[in-house]
Amino acid sequence: MRSSAVRREWWTLLILHDVFDGYRRFDQFQENLRISSSMLTARLKALVANGLLERRPYQDSPVRYEYVLTDLGRSLRPVIIALAAWGNSRLDPAERSMVLVDATTGAEVDPIIVDRTTGRRLDTEEFIFTAGPAASAPFRARYPHIFAR
Incomplete structure (x- = not known):
């Protein structure tokens, strides 16, 4: 991954963190994060396009928007x-x-992250990944463990 892609994604996480803290407006994000207008615009557009944020007008003249979390974003x-x-x-x-x-x-x-059903911590080696129902052939080869569900 190119370093510019990493920086873009890092900005995405920081913007989401700000939204969880109650920030909603472009100028709030820009002031708090000290991010360029072009990078902030691109990241907000991507968050809206991916269904994590919803863009809503809060002022008519001139039209200004705020960004609020969707259910997917809240998750x-x-x-x-x-x-x-x-x-x-x-x-x-x-x-x-x-x-x-x-x-x-x-x-x-x-x-900590725990299993919803058992309450057990998931950050131990007792838990492993395995191929899921939609796994490709390479994933099935990588995760050959098959467990009855």
């Missing part, structure tokens, strides 16, 4: 939280620019 919240927790786990606590806290108590939380 990325756990991913953003997991990425932020992963990043924080590699920093000394004094170096963290943000932490996840309980909104009621203010107590810092340490997110």
Whole structure:
């Protein structure tokens, strides 16, 4: 992957993080992220085109838009939280620019990913990937484990 593609995708994650924090408007994103107008425009268009954000007018003259999460976009919240927790786990606590806290108590939380059914942590070697129903031949070769479902 080219470095420009990585930067574009990184901006996408940062924009989504801002939306989860309540930002909705172009100027808010630009001011907070210090991103160029052209990059921000491209990333917002991509997020709308991919169904993660919806563009809604909030002013008529001139027409201005805000960006709100769709259901698909909201479903990325756990991913953003997991990425932020992963990043924080590699920093000394004094170096963290943000932490996840309980909104009621203010107590810092340490997110983990668990199986919805069993509550077991998924970050162990007890869990592996296997080919799914729509897997291509190369994926089936890569993941030959077949389990009864």
